[in-house]
Amino acid sequence: QVQLVESGGGVVHLGRSLRLSCAASGFTFRNHGMHWVRQAPGKGLEWVSFIWNDGSDKYYVDSVKGRFTISRDNSKNILYLQMDSLLVEDTAVYYCARDRSVQYSDFWGQGTLVTVSS
């Protein structure tokens, strides 16, 4: 069965960096684009970033452009999100999700909490 397991979250000070990982299993990882979606405490979902199945193209929501970098290692079935220059407003649960034909996300991980303290 499809499994996505995020890790790497924690408490980090304003302006510092953090790298999230998403370990995928149960499907052919290299065949799927992948997303990061976040949810601030008590708030709604916000799409953050998307990467093509081969890692050739990457896209970001305006609020994280220049600060976050999505990447993947298809040999290890792992998706990453490098988050630099973190802001308090980046505090959220970060989910990875599997893309289906650029139309929707069909499976989601359980999320990892990132807390940026001032």
Added chain:
Amino acid sequence: QSALTQPRSVSESPGQSVTISCTGTSSDVDNYNYVSWYQQHPGKAPKLMIYDVTQRPPGVPDRFSGSKSGNTASLTISGLQAEDEAAYYCCSYAGSYTWVFGGGTKLTVL
């Protein structure tokens, strides 16, 4: 990249039907038939309920249905059950490999 507009909350009695709206713009909902809906129970990951406006993934009851007219998509849940109580989020492809979610609707089954 403005969020789609959803009502903050809706409520209805068991066995009844409820419709949740999701209003976007000509750049997203109106321009693509790539609207999806997700159910999220507290502390849990979102679950796909509807994709491509009207399609149900395997395992999702046919009590859940989706539709779209212009820049507004809708999720209808008929025969409400207690376990349907959750937050529901719409999502639309917005072009140039970006996506936008709605603010979420809290469904209360009275």
